[in-house]
Amino acid sequence: MSLSLSSGSITTGDTFSLNVINDSDTTNLLAALGINTFFSGSDASNIAVSTDVSNDVSLIAASTGEVGNNTNALRLAALQDDTSAINNTTFADYLHQIASSLGEEASNAYKSEESYDVIETSLENRRDEISGVSVDEELVNLVRYQQAYQASAKYISIVNGLMDRLLSTLG
Structure with a gap:
């Protein structure tokens, strides 16, 4: 802003006022x-x-x-x-869009978390099936080994009896 006055145009006691309106600070x-x-x-x-x-x-x-x-x-x-x-939207509509988007993203994240929890549980169960001890399988194996032991004991008993007879006949 500049102000120029010609010589002698203002005298003592004269007053003036000027309202100055400035545009916004576009350069920040x-x-x-x-x-x-x-x-x-x-x-x-x-x-x-x-x-x-x-x-x-x-x-x-x-x-x-x-x-x-x-x-x-x-x-x-x-x-x-x-x-x-x-x-091309109002501030209130824009805020509503942001809140809706955040709500939808939160809901999707929650659903994803639930899905991953189900998958994790399923994988843990499968791992336990493969690497864990099954009581039923162990019981079947125990019965099988017990029967094999009994058969072996009977075989040894028969062989022992035959050896006794053979030695008593020869001797």
């Missing part, structure tokens, strides 16, 4: 320097309204410069119905 220089910032913080975990604004709400410009003008406040209120900012 003010925010980078920490001047005239509305928010504090650097990411979603610590973003907040700056303490200067929260302590003095009159720092929020509701008008574009004229007394009683509420153009900025009306523009801010109109943002709730604006569809040009985010994927």
